[in-house]
Amino acid sequence: MKPKVAFFSFSSCEGCQLQALNLEDQLLSLLDIIEIVNFREAIDDKLENYDIAFVEGSISRYSDIPELIKIRNTAKVLVAFGSCSSQAGINAIRNRLRPEEANAMVYGDRAAWVETGHAKGIDEFVKVDYYLNGCPMDRREFIRLVKAAASGIPFIIPKLPVCTECKLRGNVCILEDRNTLCLGAVTLGGCNAICPAYGHPCVGCRGILPDANIEGMAELLRHHGASDLEIEHLYAMYNYGRISLLTARAASR
Amino acid sequence: MVEAMEYRVLLKKDIRVWVEWLMGKGELHAPVAKSASHPQYQFEKISQPDTVCLDYATTILPPKQCVQPVRETLIRFDRVANQFTLSDQVPERRLHIIFGIHTCDIHAFNFLNTVMRDGNADTQFLARSANTAIIGLRCRQHCDDKSFCESMGTNEPPDTGYDILMTDIGDRYFLELATERAAKLVDDLSCIPHTGDEDVVKWRQMLADSKKNFDRRLSINIEELPAYCEANYHSPMWDVIGKKCVACGSCTLVCPTCYCFDIRDELDMSLQGGERYRVWDSCQLGEFAAVAGGVNFRRDRRDRQRHRVHRKVKYPKERYNLFACVGCGRCSRACIADIQMLDILRQLGAKSHEFQRT
Amino acid sequence: MSSSALEEELTTEYEDWTNLFLPRTAQILKSTPLTATDTLHRLRFQNGDIGDYKPGQFVMVSMLGIGEVPISICSSPTHIGGFELCVRSAGTVTQAINELNAGALVPIRGPYGRGFSTEKMVGHDVMIIAGGIGLAPMRSLIQYLLDQRSQYGEIWILFGAKRPGEVLFQDEVLSWSSRPDIHFLMTVDIANRAWRGNVGPVTSLFHYVKVDPHNTCAAVCGPPVMYRPVLRELQHLELPDAQMFFSFERRMKCGLGKCGHCLINGHYCCKEGPVLSYAEIRELPEAM
Structure with missing residues (x-):
C-alpha cells in the first residue's frame, strides 16, 4: 500500500507546495511510492484520510488551530513544511508589534475585519514529527523525507551549518571576500548552500542551529562592519524568536 | 635534496600543449581562478587547457578531493522483503593527474597516505591515491599571506610523493622527473626537451635565491609543539578561541590533512536499493562526538578547537612522527572569526615559556 | 603507445582487497526482550563463524537505509554456536534492530577493537x-x-x-x-x-x-x-x-580507526579501545 500524502496550507505564500510541483520529472517517480490525496496547487479531489501530512504556513488565527489539530489527529506523520510552518518564518516579523498595531499598518481602517494575530510555528500547537525547513523547502530534502516516510524509516537532517556545504562546493566566501553579511555559519544547512553559491548571503531561512554561537557571530559581523541594527535585521528576517534571545542577552550584560 | 632521475624544461608558452596532452591520458585536476576580481583558486577537473592557472595562491579546498571525493559510495545494498544483497564498491581504475600542486600539499598527501595505510588500510583511498600522478610546483615565495610553510618545512618538497616537480625559472619551467611514471608523463614530447647546462645553473640559483622569500616564521621550535600543547591543555587561550569560534567547520574542511568522515545511508527511489556513503565531516561541529542519551564528549567549542590543533601538531607527531599541519594557511584564511593557526602555534610556544619560568 | 604505457602503470593492487565497510550477513536466532528498552538478540553469521574475539569487543550492526551502530558482544567467546548482542533502543538504528524477530537477517561487521586482557x-x-x-x-x-x-x-x-x-x-x-x-x-x-x-x-x-x-x-x-x-x-x-x-563508549562511525569520531584525545576508541587500562589513559584528559 502506497502511503497517502496530503498537503495543507496556513499563513504562507504556498511557495513550498510550488517547490514540490517543481520537481517535475521526479514527481512522477515519487508517485510510484506515494499517493497524493490532497494537493490544492495541483489537484481538485480531496480525501479526508491520509498518512503523511505536509503542513505549510504559520498559525496566525485562532480558527486555524482546530484544523491543525484535526490534521495531526489524522496523519501518522506530520511534517512542518517550510520556514513559516517550522519556525513562523518571515511571518514572525510582525510579532515585534502588537497584533492590532500590525493589522492597522497593513489593513488600515479595515483592520477590525481581519482575523489575524502573531504568527507561530505549528509546533506550538501540535507535535511535529519532521521539519523540512527553508524558504522555500529544499526539494532534495523533500524527496529524502518522502522516501524515508514511505519506507517507514526515520528521517534525519544532520545538524551542519550552511558554511559546511558552502565550503564543500568550493565557493568563494562572500562574507570574507565581498563583506556581504551572511548567516551561513549559524544556520542549519541541508540546502547545499544554494544562496551563497549564487552570490546571495544566507539569511537564515532554515533556522539558527540550536547550539549556535550567537554572540560570537554578532561579534564577527561587527568586525565585518555591521551595525547592531543591521545584525538584528539580518536575524529578524527568519529568526525573530532567536533575535529576541540575542537582545535579551545583550540587555542582561 | 634528493636527486631527480632526469631534468627537462618546458617553455611557459607550451604549458597548454602539455596540459592538453595530459588530459588525453587521465583525469587532470589543476588550479583555476574562481573569480576574475579576487585572488581565489580551486582545483578543478580541467576541460579547457587555458583555464589552468599556475601562478596561484593556496586554493580554497585542498587537492585531496581528487583522491578522497567529498561524497563516496562505500557499499550498495538491495533489500527485498527480509533478504538483502550487499555489493562492494571499487574505485574506477583510471589515471588521475594533479597538476601544479604546491609542495605543502604534496606533504599533506604523504601524510594522508600514511594515515590511510595505518592499521586497517583504507583501500578505496589507497587505490585512487596510487593511481594519481602528482605534478608539483615548487614555490618561490609565500603564495598567500597566511602561510608559514617554511616553519613546517614544507616549502621544500618531501623525498617522495610526486612524479614531477616544476620550478618557474623565468620564461620556462624547470622539470625534475622523480619516478618512472614521470618519464611517461612527458614521453618524448618535443615541447619538453632535455635541459641545457644553463637551465640547471639558473634553476639552482633560483632555488637558492627563493629561500629568503619565505620569511613568515613561527619562531618557535616546532619539535616542542607536542609538549607545548600538553603544557597549555588548560590554558585560557582556548576559552578566548572558543568564544570567537562560530563552529562553521570551515577550518577542517579546507585542511589538506583532515580526513574525518561521516557515514550515511540513502535509499533509491525504488525504496529497495540504496547506498551507504561517506562524506567529509568536521570535528568542529556540535554533534561530532555526541552519543545517544545526550552525552557529548566535546560539547564546548573551546574543546573542539583545541582538539583540532592537537590533531595537527600533537597526536600525529606522537603517532607517526609527522605534523599534520603543513603551514598552508587555508584554515586561517577560511576562518570568518579570524582564528589564525600561526597565532595559535606562536601562543602555544610563548605561553609555554611563561609556564617554565613560573 | 605512451597512453597504454601510462595505463599499464595503473595499479590493481587494492581491487582484490576486502572492502572494510562491507558487512557479513548474520541471522537472528532468538530475540528476547529484557526490559522495556533492551532486547537480547542471539545471532549467527550465515557463512562462517564470528571468529576469535575477546570480551569487551564490539561489532558494527547495520540497518540498511538507516545506518550502523557499534554494539558490544555480550556473550563469551567460550560459548559456541553464535553470539549475543544486548541492544538498548536509544536511537533510530537501535530501535529498528529491536523491532526485529528471530529469522531476520542483519548485516554485521567486526568484531572490532581491543577487549579485556x-x-x-x-x-x-x-x-x-x-x-x-x-x-x-x-x-x-x-x-x-x-x-x-x-x-x-x-x-x-x-x-x-x-x-x-x-x-x-x-x-x-x-x-x-x-x-x-x-x-x-x-x-x-x-x-x-x-x-x-x-x-x-x-x-x-x-x-x-x-x-x-x-x-x-x-x-x-x-x-x-x-x-x-x-x-x-x-x-x-x-x-x-x-x-x-x-x-569506553564513544560515537563510532567506521570502527576502523579512520573516521575520527571516537577519538579520546589522540586515541581511537574503536581501535586502541574500547577497553583501555588506566595506565594508558591516565594522561588523556578527555577519557573521563
Whole structure:
C-alpha cells in the first residue's frame, strides 16, 4: 500500500507546495511510492484520510488551530513544511508589534475585519514529527523525507551549518571576500548552500542551529562592519524568536 | 635534496600543449581562478587547457578531493522483503593527474597516505591515491599571506610523493622527473626537451635565491609543539578561541590533512536499493562526538578547537612522527572569526615559556 | 603507445582487497526482550563463524537505509554456536534492530577493537564493576571467567542499576548472586517497595570490598558519569594503574580507526579501545 500524502496550507505564500510541483520529472517517480490525496496547487479531489501530512504556513488565527489539530489527529506523520510552518518564518516579523498595531499598518481602517494575530510555528500547537525547513523547502530534502516516510524509516537532517556545504562546493566566501553579511555559519544547512553559491548571503531561512554561537557571530559581523541594527535585521528576517534571545542577552550584560 | 632521475624544461608558452596532452591520458585536476576580481583558486577537473592557472595562491579546498571525493559510495545494498544483497564498491581504475600542486600539499598527501595505510588500510583511498600522478610546483615565495610553510618545512618538497616537480625559472619551467611514471608523463614530447647546462645553473640559483622569500616564521621550535600543547591543555587561550569560534567547520574542511568522515545511508527511489556513503565531516561541529542519551564528549567549542590543533601538531607527531599541519594557511584564511593557526602555534610556544619560568 | 604505457602503470593492487565497510550477513536466532528498552538478540553469521574475539569487543550492526551502530558482544567467546548482542533502543538504528524477530537477517561487521586482557587476569582476583547497560559487555567477561573459573582467584561483581525493573539478564544476575565462588554485590539508584538490597551509586558497594590490590584486576563499564567516582574508589584500594581496565563508549562511525569520531584525545576508541587500562589513559584528559 502506497502511503497517502496530503498537503495543507496556513499563513504562507504556498511557495513550498510550488517547490514540490517543481520537481517535475521526479514527481512522477515519487508517485510510484506515494499517493497524493490532497494537493490544492495541483489537484481538485480531496480525501479526508491520509498518512503523511505536509503542513505549510504559520498559525496566525485562532480558527486555524482546530484544523491543525484535526490534521495531526489524522496523519501518522506530520511534517512542518517550510520556514513559516517550522519556525513562523518571515511571518514572525510582525510579532515585534502588537497584533492590532500590525493589522492597522497593513489593513488600515479595515483592520477590525481581519482575523489575524502573531504568527507561530505549528509546533506550538501540535507535535511535529519532521521539519523540512527553508524558504522555500529544499526539494532534495523533500524527496529524502518522502522516501524515508514511505519506507517507514526515520528521517534525519544532520545538524551542519550552511558554511559546511558552502565550503564543500568550493565557493568563494562572500562574507570574507565581498563583506556581504551572511548567516551561513549559524544556520542549519541541508540546502547545499544554494544562496551563497549564487552570490546571495544566507539569511537564515532554515533556522539558527540550536547550539549556535550567537554572540560570537554578532561579534564577527561587527568586525565585518555591521551595525547592531543591521545584525538584528539580518536575524529578524527568519529568526525573530532567536533575535529576541540575542537582545535579551545583550540587555542582561 | 634528493636527486631527480632526469631534468627537462618546458617553455611557459607550451604549458597548454602539455596540459592538453595530459588530459588525453587521465583525469587532470589543476588550479583555476574562481573569480576574475579576487585572488581565489580551486582545483578543478580541467576541460579547457587555458583555464589552468599556475601562478596561484593556496586554493580554497585542498587537492585531496581528487583522491578522497567529498561524497563516496562505500557499499550498495538491495533489500527485498527480509533478504538483502550487499555489493562492494571499487574505485574506477583510471589515471588521475594533479597538476601544479604546491609542495605543502604534496606533504599533506604523504601524510594522508600514511594515515590511510595505518592499521586497517583504507583501500578505496589507497587505490585512487596510487593511481594519481602528482605534478608539483615548487614555490618561490609565500603564495598567500597566511602561510608559514617554511616553519613546517614544507616549502621544500618531501623525498617522495610526486612524479614531477616544476620550478618557474623565468620564461620556462624547470622539470625534475622523480619516478618512472614521470618519464611517461612527458614521453618524448618535443615541447619538453632535455635541459641545457644553463637551465640547471639558473634553476639552482633560483632555488637558492627563493629561500629568503619565505620569511613568515613561527619562531618557535616546532619539535616542542607536542609538549607545548600538553603544557597549555588548560590554558585560557582556548576559552578566548572558543568564544570567537562560530563552529562553521570551515577550518577542517579546507585542511589538506583532515580526513574525518561521516557515514550515511540513502535509499533509491525504488525504496529497495540504496547506498551507504561517506562524506567529509568536521570535528568542529556540535554533534561530532555526541552519543545517544545526550552525552557529548566535546560539547564546548573551546574543546573542539583545541582538539583540532592537537590533531595537527600533537597526536600525529606522537603517532607517526609527522605534523599534520603543513603551514598552508587555508584554515586561517577560511576562518570568518579570524582564528589564525600561526597565532595559535606562536601562543602555544610563548605561553609555554611563561609556564617554565613560573 | 605512451597512453597504454601510462595505463599499464595503473595499479590493481587494492581491487582484490576486502572492502572494510562491507558487512557479513548474520541471522537472528532468538530475540528476547529484557526490559522495556533492551532486547537480547542471539545471532549467527550465515557463512562462517564470528571468529576469535575477546570480551569487551564490539561489532558494527547495520540497518540498511538507516545506518550502523557499534554494539558490544555480550556473550563469551567460550560459548559456541553464535553470539549475543544486548541492544538498548536509544536511537533510530537501535530501535529498528529491536523491532526485529528471530529469522531476520542483519548485516554485521567486526568484531572490532581491543577487549579485556583476560590473559593478564589469569591467576588474579578480578573485580567487575558495571552500571546499567554496561553490564552487557561485562556479561561476556563474566561468562568467560566462569567458564574457566579455576584459572582466576576471587571474583567480585559490583553492579549498579537505576531501578530494580531495569536490571538486565535477571536470571543470570540471580545465579551469580547465589554462587558461592562469586562475591556479588548489587545496588539500585531508585528503589521500589519490594527492594530489600542496597540503594545508592555503585561506588557505595566498595565499602564491602576486601582485596589484595596487587593481585587484583578491575574491569569497569557503565555510563560516562560512573568512571571518575569508580576510579577514585579503585585508587583508594590502591590497585595498580595497569590493572584497572575501563571500557569506553564513544560515537563510532567506521570502527576502523579512520573516521575520527571516537577519538579520546589522540586515541581511537574503536581501535586502541574500547577497553583501555588506566595506565594508558591516565594522561588523556578527555577519557573521563
